[in-house]
Amino acid sequence: MGIIAWIILGLVAGAVARMLVPGKDPQGLIITFVLGVAGALLGGFVATQVFHLSGIQGFFDLSTWLCAIVGAAVLLLAYQLITGRHSDDRAGRR
Template sequence: MGILAWIILGLVAGLVARMLVPGKDSQGLIITLVLGIAGALLGGFVATQVFHVAGIQGFFNLSTWVCAILGAGVLLLAYNLLTSRRSSGRTGRASRR
């Protein structure tokens, strides 16, 4: 599967992952789509390295979509954790003064 297909898959996977990831959505749509693309690419790379399958199975295969959505979900969770720590750290310091 080519890079263009992974980008398209990542756009959709980012939106699906945003619906599945619990918590407040602190990021905008553009960041969600970028994280979705990166997550799909990362998920595809990890899956090909771990399962030794070239290009996963194809664009319309369920395992490809699950891999992309999981990769996007992991990146969205990491992004939410990083941004929530920063925002809570700033308000915690300001309230102590």
């Protein structure tokens, strides 16, 4: 699968991951999409290296989408932890 396909997959995976990650998301759409693309690339790399897959099968393969969505969700959670932005923090401050 080419880099353009991973970018398109990452945009969609970032949007899906944003819906799956609990809590109110303080980051904007651009950050979500950037983290989605990076998460898709990271998920594909990890699946290839750690699980010894011979490459992700294709754009419409379920395993490709799962790797991309999980990678994007992990990066979204990491972003929230690193920046310290949680839905509880915003509710308590004025």
